[in-house]
Amino acid sequence: MQPTIDHTLDIQKIRQDFPILDQEVNGRPLVYLDNAATNQKPIPVINALTRYYEGYNANIHRGIHHLAEQATAAFEASRRAVQEFLNAKHWQEIIFTYGTTDGINLVAQTYGRRFLKEGDEIIISTMEHHSNIVPWQMLCEEKGCVLKVIPVDDNGELILEEYEKLLSERTKLVSCVHVSNSLGTINPVKTIIDKAHEVGAVVLIDGAQASSHLDIDVQALDADFYVLSAHKLYGPTGMGVLYGKKEILDAMPPYRGGGEMIKEVTFAKTTYNDLPYKFEAGTPNIADVVAVKTALEYMAGLGKENIAAHEDDLLQYATEQLNELDGLRIIGQAKHKIGVISFVLDGIHHQDTGVILDQQGIAVRTGHHCTMPLMQRFGIAGTTRASFAVYNTRDEIDRLVQGLRRVQKMML
Numbered sequence: 001m002q003p004t005i006d007h008t009l010d011i012q013k014i015r016q017d018f019p020i021l022d023q024e025v026n027g028r029p030l031v032y033l034d035n036a037a038t039n040q041k042p043i044p045v046i047n048a049l050t051r052y053y054e055g056y057n058a059n060i061h062r063g064i065h066h067l068a069e070q071a072t073a074a075f076e077a078s079r080r081a082v083q084e085f086l087n088a089k090h091w092q093e094i095i096f097t098y099g100t101t102d103g104i105n106l107v108a109q110t111y112g113r114r115f116l117k118e119g120d121e122i123i124i125s126t127m128e129h130h131s132n133i134v135p136w137q138m139l140c141e142e143k144g145c146v147l148k149v150i151p152v153d154d155n156g157e158l159i160l161e162e163y164e165k166l167l168s169e170r171t172k173l174v175s176c177v178h179v180s181n182s183l184g185t186i187n188p189v190k191t192i193i194d195k196a197h198e199v200g201a202v203v204l205i206d207g208a209q210a211s212s213h214l215d216i217d218v219q220a221l222d223a224d225f226y227v228l229s230a231h232k233l234y235g236p237t238g239m240g241v242l243y244g245k246k247e248i249l250d251a252m253p254p255y256r257g258g259g260e261m262i263k264e265v266t267f268a269k270t271t272y273n274d275l276p277y278k279f280e281a282g283t284p285n286i287a288d289v290v291a292v293k294t295a296l297e298y299m300a301g302l303g304k305e306n307i308a309a310h311e312d313d314l315l316q317y318a319t320e321q322l323n324e325l326d327g328l329r330i331i332g333q334a335k336h337k338i339g340v341i342s343f344v345l346d347g348i349h350h351q352d353t354g355v356i357l358d359q360q361g362i363a364v365r366t367g368h369h370c371t372m373p374l375m376q377r378f379g380i381a382g383t384t385r386a387s388f389a390v391y392n393t394r395d396e397i398d399r400l401v402q403g404l405r406r407v408q409k410m411m412l
Helices: 011-015 043-055 067-086 098-114 132-141 160-166 189-198 246-253 286-302 304-322 350-359 372-377 392-411
Strands: 094-097 120-124 146-150 171-177 204-206 227-228 240-244 262-265 271-272 326-330 340-343 365-367 383-387
Touching: 043 067, 043 204, 043 227, 043 365, 067 094, 067 286, 067 326, 094 098, 098 120, 098 132, 098 171, 098 227, 098 240, 098 246, 120 132, 146 189, 160 189, 171 189, 171 372, 189 383, 262 286, 262 340, 286 304, 304 326, 304 340, 304 392, 340 392, 350 365, 350 392
Parallel strands: 120 146, 120 171, 171 204, 204 227
Antiparallel strands: 094 240, 227 240, 262 271, 326 340, 340 383, 365 383
């Protein structure tokens, strides 16, 4: 799946691949700018789901009949596709989960329970999604570990000098987001990983927002764990990936008990299966796993470099246009960002902003974006967030700006 080199994309042709975009909301053409929550699905991905259910719906790994063998082959082909996408060394290092949250909880409840003890320290950052905060808090409450937090500066960037001060021989695990879902900040995760490894800590990277925008090479990063969700890769919901280094995954106990994760079961003792199946108990989300391969192929066909260039153009244009609005303040001015802009309007609650924009057919996200501690850091209750994907256009950004002018006219 080699990306193309031509950075010019036919966006109008691409939009035809996304049938959901061709509709009106409240009598206006839909402008979908909520891609950080989930992006839309192209026809090839929708067709892949249909083909599975119409053509070879069967449980995997256990059957010897034709449909079961077809389904198993398609399921495992997706594992190989994800391995290539992340540049994992071994296919056994790719564990299918139900999403990023599930992957983080798996690590917390298996690696954390097995290897962390009272007094050990876990480091996260101020900009983490709740799914990368709460599982570690739960582990700390159970094991007596100490949770420490990397601070964020006024631009929405991690203060690496403070991170280095937090590191010590007591640091056993660092868990950090690759790209902030609230601010769009791209964190220097390679530096974070290297510094943690110097004190012997393992590192988990939350790649939910990064995976559709940045090239991910887990070997080059030297990440111990990397988690992501398919629904932010133009793929289906309810399916995610945990990458883990093979030697670490081998040392971890299973997460859930049941079928598939076993070799032999007696009432006296159970022998667990090999990787990756040790962590994939029960009937998995087969159709959505199968379809994620198609989603990765779709992105590769467009070229990830091309997608990134287009989204960066949208980010720069939107930043310029929004800065022209009096009373609008962008939260998060990091030097390195993806196509996410969070902002507040003076004197107007973000929920009111979202409702009035929706009346004009413009879909944005409002609230704390599951990052309440980050909102508290900036002294705000929440923001309005516009986030971009490959099918968005400058014209849609113009409509957003016009919509915000209407919000101000109505509310001020």
